């Protein structure tokens with residue numbers, strides 16, 4: 254019973270981990286994996302075979318058997334040649350398997366990151382630390398695992414063979430050597446686990462380093478860095494982050510190396526005892542010359558092999574620890590509060606989209622939205638206005654369900670948003686967000702991403718571009734819709750306004766019930782802006798359109814304006830109603846209007 258409990262607690266989890274890792278390796282490339290393991294097994298048998306042949310050779314020479322000597326020499330030659338060929342073959346296989354395996358693991362991470370539906374996680378430094386460490390190590394650990402296996406498997410087989418030979422000469426010596434090697438293996442395994450923890454702790458500093466080094470080669474920051482002469486400043490920040498991380502690592506490494514060092518000394522001592530015993534027996538004439546040569550060779554080899562196996566086992570445990578962390582990360586359910594799977598109610602939504610006492614408090618700082626109650630009716634065009642930081646974007650994020658409210662309820666035709674399948678809900682929304690994606694793809698693909706299934710439908714793509722007033726710009730391009738965007742990939746770049754029109758065209762690709770614009774005209778010229786708002790009028794038929802903007806003159810004709818102030822809804826009504834009220838909206842509007850009036854004070 255105790256053995257079973259011990260097994261369940263200590264070894265069964267490792268067994269499951271090894272099994273899942275092996276299955277992952279297998280699913281990356283089954284045929285290559287099998288060939289690789291077979292070659293390793295054969296390679297492992299070669300060293301004991303060679304030593305056995307050398308013993309035979311020494312005996313044959315000492316007895317003057319010329320024919321046997323030649324035969325053994327021939328076999329020995331073939332064995333040495335085969336070892337070399339297998340070595341090269343295993344290197345080739347390992348390289349190929351490694352590439353496939355690394356890509357396989359990276360894809361698993363990408364898929365999981367994309368499954369994260371709650372975007373709050375992307376604002377969580379601990380999530381980033383873990384994800385970054387895993388994805389960085391995904392490029393090394395699979396290779397490390399294969400390298401460790403390719404060392405361990407042949408070395409372990411060789412070691413078993415050598416121990417067998419040694420046991421044939423001195424029965425107790427293999428036991429002694431194995432016992433002496435146990436602390437070495439354990440110390441190495443502990444070292445690997447501790448080094449993972451150490452890397453996780455340093456992940457924040459490493460992310461800072463990567464961030465600052467990334468700025469130096471980033472297209473987006475290249476102009477400002479040169480204009481303001483920031484290169485040295487960022488270099489300094491990089492060096493500071495590096496020194497912090499490096500000093501920590503050095504201190505911890507010194508501490509961690511003590512145990513493996515002591516364990517290595519113990520193992521060498523045990524080996525020394527066996528050496529002394531064998532030489533003393535040879536001196537007293539109890540061992541023949543062939544056996545003495547064999548024993549000495551075996552002992553010298555074991556010193557290398559047993560130490561190597563114990564070291565590789567520790568390293569292997571470290572790599573397995575990576576997979577343990579990886580599987581733990583992948584197994585984390587990516588849920589939002591109260592996530593359920595009801596479908597989106599069919600539109601039109603008679604009861605509209607209703608916010609009932611909705612609040613969202615950001616975990617960091619005081620920001621958010623507080624106690625919002627209002628209803629967006631079907632077919633309505635609503636503008637949300639307010640000063641910077643008033644909570645407009647937060648409201649849109651809640652609408653897209655990038656996070657759930659801290660309190661209160663959002664309802665779609667009476668059904669709580671929290672009960673609706675999150676992906677189905679998002680598929681009903683088209684949005685031009687402030688930080689819309691500028692992908693290094695063709696113009697056509699960039700637009701088509703708004704409805705990825707129909708991205709190759711040229712008529713739909715050009716229709717969306719026409720509605721966003723982008724079509725004329727695209728027609729002037731050398732390769733039209735096939736033009737690649739993104740200078741770092743040899744493509745061309747758009748102006749800020751053209752990008753913004755592209756973002757709008759992407760939203761027009763989608764047949765949505767809710768259309769969200771978060772400052773869609775900030776980079777547009779006056780004509781393009783007027784055009785866009787005309788389009789919005791057309792759009793509102795059978796949809797809910799929400800526009801967040803600071804350009805108050807553009808939204809005078811919307812059905813309703815919601816005014817936010819410090820996260821709270823302070824006014825709502827039409828332009829005329831709000832102007833008559835002479836509140837926050839009228840204040841903001843007149844402030845802007847005065848800038849366009851020549852005699853303004």
Ligand SMILES: Nc1ncnc2c1ncn2[C@@H]1O[C@H](COP(=O)(O)OP(=O)(O)OP(=O)(O)O)[C@@H](O)[C@H]1O
Nearest residue numbers: 376615617618620621640641642643644645646647
């Ligand atoms: N990820 C975040 N973590 C902590 N606080 C945040 C976060 N995002 C926004 N905030 C805070 O929440 C408040 C509302 O921000 P929000 O982006 O919704 O404002 P906004 O009205 O869209 O502003 P702007 O007009 O400048 O775009 C602000 O005080 C902001 O500092």
